[in-house]
Amino acid sequence: MSMLEIKNLHASVDGKPILKGLNLTLNKGEVHAIMGPNGSGKSTLASIIAGNDAYEITEGSIEFEGKSLLDLEPHERAAAGVFLAFQYPVEIPGVSMMNFMKTAMNEIRAQQGLEPMEPAAFLKRVREKQALVELDAKLANRSVNQGFSGGEKKRNEVFQMAMLEPKLAVLDETDSGLDIDALRIVAQGVNALRNTNNAFLVITHYQRLLDYIVPDVVHVLANGKIIKTGTKDLAFKLEAKGYDWILETEKA
Numbered sequence: 296m297s298m299l300e301i302k303n304l305h306a307s308v309d310g311k312p313i314l315k316g317l318n319l320t321l322n323k324g325e326v327h328a329i330m331g332p333n334g335s336g337k338s339t340l341a342s343i344i345a346g347n348d349a350y351e352i353t354e355g356s357i358e359f360e361g362k363s364l365l366d367l368e369p370h371e372r373a374a375a376g377v378f379l380a381f382q383y384p385v386e387i388p389g390v391s392m393m394n395f396m397k398t399a400m401n402e403i404r405a406q407q408g409l410e411p412m413e414p415a416a417f418l419k420r421v422r423e424k425q426a427l428v429e430l431d432a433k434l435a436n437r438s439v440n441q442g443f444s445g446g447e448k449k450r451n452e453v454f455q456m457a458m459l460e461p462k463l464a465v466l467d468e469t470d471s472g473l474d475i476d477a478l479r480i481v482a483q484g485v486n487a488l489r490n491t492n493n494a495f496l497v498i499t500h501y502q503r504l505l506d507y508i509v510p511d512v513v514h515v516l517a518n519g520k521i522i523k524t525g526t527k528d529l530a531f532k533l534e535a536k537g538y539d540w541i542l543e544t545e546k547a
């Protein structure tokens with residue numbers, strides 16, 4: 296059984312079709328990259344997986360571990376092990392990172408019918424994950440993202456992902472403004488966290504990220520559909536030739 300199975304997904308916003316028959320299968324242990332021109336529907340796909348109700352699913356299905364994801368509320372999806380890293384991390388003044396993480400983790404545990412994590416176990420996990428993603432311990436005591444540099448926000452986001460140990464992490468990278476350090480931070484995090492039991496969907500406009508994260512599969516999303524699937528060589532070809540080449544090939 297695959298971890299994520301998207302079949303013939305059609306989705307609209309305000310009656311305007313955005314996804315137009317998207318198919319995607321992701322198995323555990325795999326890292327897939329989705330690339331594609333601006334406006335092709337990449338962020339829409341990420342939002343739909345996370346459960347953003349701005350989008351209307353008009354056709355098709357999304358199964359996560361054999362169960363319909365579309366029947367679940369966003370918090371239930373998180374409890375099932377789906378994590379979405381936001382393109383634009385929010386600042387939460389007055390809420391320390393530690394309290395934020397504790398609340399997030401315990402909410403997920405409650406959904407799963409588990410007791411809140413013991414303080415000692417929580418701290419142990421914090422220390423382990425801080426080391427794993429090389430997060431400066433003093434960031435943990437500051438308010439969520441407040442006054443963080445771009446790189447610190449990224450590292451923080453990767454830390455949150457590490458803490459929650461999702462089965463499926465969807466990373467939607469901004470199409471601009473990601474500097475090389477931020478790319479490295481995200482990539483280091485993914486590489487440190489990837490294992491045979493989880494899976495990553497890495498959405499990116501640029502091939503550069505894939506210099507650091509080696510994906511098992513690369514998909515090209517254009518005009519609401521996956522129009523090509525290949526290995527990382529496909530990403531290099533896109534970098535060299537641009538998207539026009541593939542769009543032309545599709546028409547032919």
Ligand SMILES: Nc1ncnc2c1ncn2[C@@H]1O[C@H](COP(=O)(O)OP(=O)(O)O)[C@@H](O)[C@H]1O
Pocket residue numbers: 308313331332333334335336337338339340349
């Ligand atoms: N909430 C929304 N309201 C209106 N239009 C939207 C919304 N979300 C996405 N779209 C439109 O859907 C298309 C795909 O957008 P998006 O998924 O953000 O593309 P990408 O991430 O590939 O650049 C664009 O034309 C965008 O304007």
Ligand SMILES: [Mg+2]
Pocket residue numbers: 337338339470
């Ligand atoms: Mg986008």
